[in-house]
Amino acid sequence: MSLAEYLPFYSALTTAEQNILLSSASYRSASQGDLLHAGGLDCLGLLVLCTGRLRAFITSPEGREITLYRLFERDICLFSASCILSSIQFDVFISAEKDSEFWLIPSETYKEIMASSAAAANYTNQLMASRFTEVMWLMEQILWQSFDKRLAQFLLDESEMDGSTALNITHEKIAAHLGTAREVVTRMLKYFQNEGIVNLARGSIELTNIPALLEIVNS
Amino acid sequence: MSLAEYLPFYSALTTAEQNILLSSASYRSASQGDLLHAGGLDCLGLLVLCTGRLRAFITSPEGREITLYRLFERDICLFSASCILSSIQFDVFISAEKDSEFWLIPSETYKEIMASSAAAANYTNQLMASRFTEVMWLMEQILWQSFDKRLAQFLLDESEMDGSTALNITHEKIAAHLGTAREVVTRMLKYFQNEGIVNLARGSIELTNIPALLEIVNS
Numbered sequence: 001m002s003l004a005e006y007l008p009f010y011s012a013l014t015t016a017e018q019n020i021l022l023s024s025a026s027y028r029s030a031s032q033g034d035l036l037h038a039g040g041l042d043c044l045g046l047l048v049l050c051t052g053r054l055r056a057f058i059t060s061p062e063g064r065e066i067t068l069y070r071l072f073e074r075d076i077c078l079f080s081a082s083c084i085l086s087s088i089q090f091d092v093f094i095s096a097e098k099d100s101e102f103w104l105i106p107s108e109t110y111k112e113i114m115a116s117s118a119a120a121a122n123y124t125n126q127l128m129a130s131r132f133t134e135v136m137w138l139m140e141q142i143l144w145q146s147f148d149k150r151l152a153q154f155l156l157d158e159s160e161m162d163g164s165t166a167l168n169i170t171h172e173k174i175a176a177h178l179g180t181a182r183e184v185v186t187r188m189l190k191y192f193q194n195e196g197i198v199n200l201a202r203g204s205i206e207l208t209n210i211p212a213l214l215e216i217v218n219s
Numbered sequence: 220m221s222l223a224e225y226l227p228f229y230s231a232l233t234t235a236e237q238n239i240l241l242s243s244a245s246y247r248s249a250s251q252g253d254l255l256h257a258g259g260l261d262c263l264g265l266l267v268l269c270t271g272r273l274r275a276f277i278t279s280p281e282g283r284e285i286t287l288y289r290l291f292e293r294d295i296c297l298f299s300a301s302c303i304l305s306s307i308q309f310d311v312f313i314s315a316e317k318d319s320e321f322w323l324i325p326s327e328t329y330k331e332i333m334a335s336s337a338a339a340a341n342y343t344n345q346l347m348a349s350r351f352t353e354v355m356w357l358m359e360q361i362l363w364q365s366f367d368k369r370l371a372q373f374l375l376d377e378s379e380m381d382g383s384t385a386l387n388i389t390h391e392k393i394a395a396h397l398g399t400a401r402e403v404v405t406r407m408l409k410y411f412q413n414e415g416i417v418n419l420a421r422g423s424i425e426l427t428n429i430p431a432l433l434e435i436v437n438s
Contacts, residue, residue, distance in 0.1 A: 058355070060363040087348035090355040114341060121340030122333060128347050129306035132354070136277070136309040139358050143398050144279040179362050 003103045006048045006074060012119035024109040030096040036080060039091025043083035045106045049075050052100025053161075056131075057093050057176075066179025068092065069134040070161075077102075078127050084111040085128075142179070150178055151188050152216040155198070155207055165207040222322045225267045225293060231338035243328040249315040255299060258310025262302035264325045268294050271319025272380075275350075276312050276395070285398025287311065288353040289380075296321075297346050303330040304347075361398070369397055370407050371435040374417070374426055384426040 003025050004010045010018065027050075030036055036054065037044050047054070054071040056079060071077050079092040084107050114121045141150055154177060158167050171185045178185070189205065192198045197213060199206040207213065222244050223229045229237065246269075249255055255273065256263050266273070273290040275298060290296050298311040303326050333340045360369055373396060377386050390408065394401045408424065411417045416432060418425040426432065 058359065060359075062363075064363070066362060085344060085348045087345045087352060089352045090359075114337070114344075116337055118333070118335055118337040118340050121337050121344060125304060125333075125340060125344055125347065126306040128344065128351065129304045132347065132351050133306060133308045135351070135354065135358065139354065139361070140277065140279075140309075142358070142361060143285060144281075144283070 001050065003048065003105075006050075006076070006103065007123075009117065009119040009123040013113065013117055017113050017117055017120075020109060021105065021113060025103050025105045027101065028104050029101045030099070032096055032099050034096045035093065036096060037077075037092070037094035039093060040082065040089075043107045044080045045104050046081045046110045047071075047077035047094075048103040048105065049073055049077065050101045050103065052102075053097040054100060055095050055097045057095070058091065059093065064179065064181075065176040066138075067177040068138060069131065070097065076127055078124065078131065081105075081107045081110055083107055084114070147178075147180070147184065148188055148191075149217055149219075151185065151192075152213045154178060155205065156210070156213055156217065159207055159210075165210070167205045167207070168203060169205065170203055220269065222267065222324075225269075225295070225322065226342075228336065228338040228342040232332065232336055236332050236336055236339075239328060240324065240332060244322050244324045246320065247323050248320045249318070251315055251318050253315045254312065255315060256296075256311070256313035258312060259301065259308075262326045263299045264323050265300045265329045266290075266296035266313075267322040267324070268292055268296065269320045269322065271321075272316040273319060274314050274316045276314070277310065278312065283398065283400075284395035285357075286396040287357060288350065289316065295346055297343065297350065300324075300326045300329055302326055303333070366397075366399070366403065367407055367410075368436055368438075370404065370411075371432045373397060374424065375429070375432050375436065378426055378429075384429070386424045386426070387422060388424065389422055 003022060004018070010021075013021065030052070036047070049071050051073060054077060056068045056071065056077070057065050058068060059065050077094060079088070080094050082088040082092065114124055151174070154174065155167065158169065159165050171189065172182050175182045175185045189198060189200055193200050195212070197207070197209045199208050222241060223237070229240075232240065249271070255266070268290050270292060273296060275287045275290065275296070276284050277287060278284050296313060298307070299313050301307040301311065333343055370393070373393065374386065377388065378384050390404045391401050394404045397404070408417060408419055412419050414431065416426070416428045418427050
């Protein structure tokens with residue numbers, strides 16, 4: 001698919017703007033585990049994800065992590081170009097959770113197009129509002145939800161994303177997604193196992209009772 | 220001050236856009252405690268605060284509150300017009316924390332101007348990015364900071380805002396700002412009192428040792 005097809009505002013741009021965009025964009029790839037953006041320090045540009053999966057997360061001063069959201073095919077990563085919005089004063093990290101391919105639009109190009117095109121600027125508004133919504137959902141989970149519900153929801157989400165009830169993930173990694181300590185995850189998973197909801201093995205978790213997990217989430 | 224002086228993008232608008240803006244805006248007032256916006260249910264419009272103070276907060280299903288941020292003179296409240304950004308799918312509440320006066324720009328007018336003016340759309344981007352930054356700061360506090368630090372920071376912030384070390388605020392209200400239960404606040408304040416950092420009386424808290432509060436925040 002061409003870059004133009006990924007950008008809903010493309011047809012509203014002038015020919016000159018379209019040419020700037022197409023000539024400056026480049027097609028890139030990243031391997032699973034690559035760190036693509038490390039907070040306010042760099043300003044890679046806007047990423048338009050074609051294949052793969054990206055993960056946006058923040059870290060504590062001690063290096064603890066929590067996942068803010070994931071980006072899938074056709075999603076656009078705005079925070080890797082956060083330097084173009086001077087009011088963004090927080091550090092988001094972006095890593096490739098799977099081998100990924102994406103269009104990269106340099107920050108300066110995108111900033112120039114936003115400055116002249118109301119369509120591009122308004123689309124950027126909608127992008128930021130979507131991410132804001134995901135972060136607010138997460139905040140509400142952290143504030144008002146008990147950890148058993150958050151963990152049950154996470155297991156269900158992972159299972160749906162991977163299309164499998166056998167998850168290859170360590171307790172350490174789950175802790176980094178949910179912003180907690182490994183021990184907390186292990187304790188809750190063992191409780192789930194005692195209840196017959198999951199089967200634990202080294203480096204993997206099998207979901208054996210999906211209805212029970214749904215019940216925990218919705219209780 | 221006229222509305223035009225509050226809006227940095229005003230001079231970049233066409234005469235027609237300026238006229239639409241000025242003719243549709245109205246000057247309003249609210250009394251302390253008034254609820255100006257209740258989540259996605261209503262869509263009052265963009266508020267440009269001239270005097271007073273507004274509070275943005277979210278609530279749990281059980282009615283517990285947490286303050287997201289405050290708006291002061293010259294600040295613009297975007298979430299009271301959240302209906303114009305369809306991607307905003309979360310409920311923010313806005314109340315007047317002091318008697319306030321503001322310009323109200325109807326949502327439809329602002330949406331129309333954003334659609335045609337890149338300057339207005341980009342300014343809106345910066346506004347949203349600022350609020351996003353405040354919410355991310357709060358999330359990091361909730362995730363990685365202990366409650367004694369959050370409470371100490373809150374007391375220092377309140378004292379600076381009011382220009383006084385004697386705060387007229389209940390434990391209940393502090394709990395609603397910090398997203399916790401009243402008992403948690405009372406317990407920590409009593410600990411602060413035992414340490415000689417505050418003096419508690421009915422409905423008021425006197426900060427008696429500012430350096431000690433700063434030390435808690437920075438430890």
